[in-house]
Structure formats: structure tokens, C-alpha cells
Amino acid sequence: MSICNITVFMPSLLTLIGIPGLESVQCWIGIPFCAIYFIAMIGNSVLLIIIKSARSLHEPMYIFVGMLGVTDIALATTIMPKMLGIFWFHVPEVYFDSCLLQMWLIHSFQCIESGILLAMALDRYVAICYPLRHGAIFTHQLVTQIGAMVTLRAAILVAPCLVLIKCQFQFYHTTIISHSYCEHMAIMKLAAENMRVNKIYGLFVAFTVAGFDLTFITLSYIHAF
Template sequence: MTTSNITTTHPAFFLLVGIPGLEHLHVWISIPFCFAYTLALLGNCTLLFIIRADAALHEPMYLFLAMLAVIDLVLSTSTMPKLLGIFWFGAGDIGLDACLAQMFLIHCFATVESGIFLAMAFDRYVAICNPLRHTTVLTHNVVGRLGLAALLRGVLYIGPLPLMIRLRLPLYKARVISHSYCEHMAVVTLACGDSRANNVYGLSIGFLVLILDSMAIAASYVMIFRAVMGLATPEARLKTLGTCGSHICAILIFYVPIAVSSLIHRFGHQVPPPVHTLLANFYLLIPPILNPIVYAVRTKQIRERLLQILKTETKIK
């Protein structure tokens, strides 16, 4: 593209490459991505339907899980339709405003998801360490406020990112983004001028969200394990820990890919671009796929409700 080496002021559009270096395989790569996106939509919508339909599931843990499902739907839908458009039709053009909006949605809702995991850890802490007060502490009103606080934190943390790009980085040396979506640093690297403020702010937000949230979650589980170890019998300990199993799996599914992707992006200069881009897509797609599966398999109430729905559908047919 002739414009890729021209410096321009606020380009009308960028060009997303998709998976750089694997353009000739885009049609084949689209098959697992399309299947994975379909699974994410089906799993999270099913989870939302089950929680909404069953009044017995209108408890804090399941309400947080419903919030998680909505967030996963936003994260996957903010990237996958555009990515499939690139794979199938070569539709890599994306307007500046659309690019900044996509960037905001991705980073904002990843931040919100981290906040919901923190709220879920607090819920498990109260339920296990102070069970008699669980229903009075985690009321529906409190659950809603915690969800709103997670959303507002995401907006406040991430809102400055697209504004800083628009106001501080008006000149660009290229329009081609060697990525499959408008990730913050992928856009910043195309800009001319001093981008240190963008880099520092991005790193600071990453530290606040990834490090501090994970430390707070780890601290809550230290207290939970101490309380569990004080139970009288091994059976009681296993049963109590079992209520935390789904949450721990979901946390690992979310934090491990995003941590690996962030470290590779910042420090893994020897990692081939296709590997980095695939990892960046995985951390937005794997949690939406696996979270409903993990909770359906490990949570008795959701599993039983899902089996009941499947049996009803089978009888109707």
C-alpha cells in the first residue's frame, strides 16, 4: 500500500493486517476462530438464560457470573466479527473513530472483567470466612454496586487512552497496523513524536489492574484457605474448597493468557509476529469460551438446570 510509508495527520482509516505473516492461510485460520466465536456466543448466552430463568440462581455468585458472561460477549464481539471480515473478505480498513472505539471496548472490558473477578473473590471470602453474614453483606444492591464500580473503574482507567492518542499523537508514519485489532500499543507504535506518556500510562494501568487485582485476589484466597484448614473434617474442607474451584479456574484462564501476551508484547522482541498476534487473540477469545464450560461442569446448580433444559428439548423433539 502506497500510503503505508507516508506521514499523515490523523488518518481517516487504518489497515488491520490480521495475522501478519500468515495472510495466505487466513481462510483456513478463520475456521477455528469462527467455531470458537460461535461457542463463546452460545455458551455465554445459554449461561445468561439459565441464570435469568431460575430464581434459585439469583444469588451473588451467579449474578457476578452473569456479569462475567456479558463482559465476555462484549470482548469477543468487539474483535471477532472484524477479524472474520479480514479473514474472509480482506476487509482490513477501519476508521480512526472505529479503531479508537474498539481499543476502548477491549481494554475497558478486560479491566472490568478483572474487577468482577475481584468482586467474586470477595464474595467467596465472605461466604466461607463469615457465612452467617453473607446474605446481609452481599445483598442484591451491594452486588449491583460492585458491578457498577468495576464498570466505572474500567471507563476511568481506559477512557484517557483514545483521548491521548487523538490529542497528543496527531502525526503517523504508517497506516498499516500489524495486528488483528486496534490494540493500544499497536496504534501508538505507528505514531510520530513523543509517545512516552502513552507508554507510561499504559504500563501503569496494566500494573494497577493485573498486579494489584491479582494480589488482592491472592490475599483473599490465603484467608479462605486458612479458614478451610480450620474445618473439622477433610470432607468439609473439600466441599468448601469445591465452591471456589470454578472461580480459581476462571481466574487462571483470564490472567495467564493476558499476562503472557503483555510480557511478550513488551519484552519478547524475538517472538515471531504471528505468535504474538495469535496470543493476543487467544486472551480475548479463550475466557469467553471456557468460562461457561468451567461453570457448567463444576457448578451443580447450573449443570442440573442445563441438563433439565436439554431433556425438555429432547422430549419436545
């Protein structure tokens, strides 16, 4: 599919082409994607039911695992329906605002997953290094607060990217995204204007979240073992 080099003012619709170069076989590619999606949904749902029904699993570690399962379900559901719509039903169009919302949700859920993994690492650190105080430190109230803080952190960090794209960029040299879903770099490549501020902020968020979380996860396991 060729991309027209034109300038469009505030487009209302964007086009997702799926997997570049494999448009003719995307209907077959969608089958394993759909199978993996349903397996993931069933697996995470069963996990959540088990954690909820067994009182012995109402511990911080299992609650964090449940949070991770919910986040995986939400992230996959944010991406997969539209992707299968492109592969099977040839519906590549997406509203610009819907594309931005999908971008925000995808990166927010990724940030939430990273935060939950950090919380799980800290929980294991306290359980191993301070076993007698673990129950007093990681109370259900603290676990709830951690979940809220992780979610709030993700929403706040990713939101400026969405606002900058919406308010700063008005002219786009194409409305075609060479991807199966909307994500930050793919959307920025559409803009005909200077993307320096948005790109720098996007990299800042990525390195801050990944660097901060990975550093403390590594340190927690090093000290624990």
C-alpha cells in the first residue's frame, strides 16, 4: 500500500494497515493471534477466580499476581479487537481521538505492569529479609494504596503525551499508520510539524519508568538473595 505524501489538517480518521507487506495473508495471521488472546483471557480469568475464592491466597503476593492478571486482560483487550477487525473484517479506519485513547491505554497499562512487578519484587524482599514483620508491613491497606499509586503514576506520566499530540500537532503528512494498533511513535511519525518536544518526553517516560523500576527490582533481588 502506498502512502500519499500530503498535508492534512487535523484528520478525523486514521488508517491502520496492519502488518506491512503481509496484507494478503493477514486473515490467516489473525487465527493464532485470536487463539493466543482467548487462551490468555481464559488463563487469567481462571487465575483471578482461584485467587478470589481461596482465602488462603488473600496475601499480598497473590493479590499482586491478580492485579497483573487484570492488567494483562485489559491490555490485550485494548489491542486485539481492533487488530482482528483489520485482519478479518478489513476495517482499518479508526477515529483520531479513539486512536489517541488506545495509545494512552496501551502505554498506561504497560506502565502499570512495570509498577506491579516492582511491587512484587519489594514484597518478596520484605518477606525474605524481614519475615516476621512482613504481615505488619504489607497490609491489605498498603497493597490497595500501592495499586492506586501505580495506576495513578501510569495515567499521569502518559497523559502529557496525549495532550501534546492533541494540542501541539495540527498538520499531518499522512493519515496511514503502518501498524496494527496506535502507539506513541507510530502516531508521531504522521505529524508534519516539529515533534522534538513530544519525542523527548516520550523517551523520558520510557526511560524513567523502565530505568527506575528495573533498577529497584534488580536491587531488591540482589539484597534478598
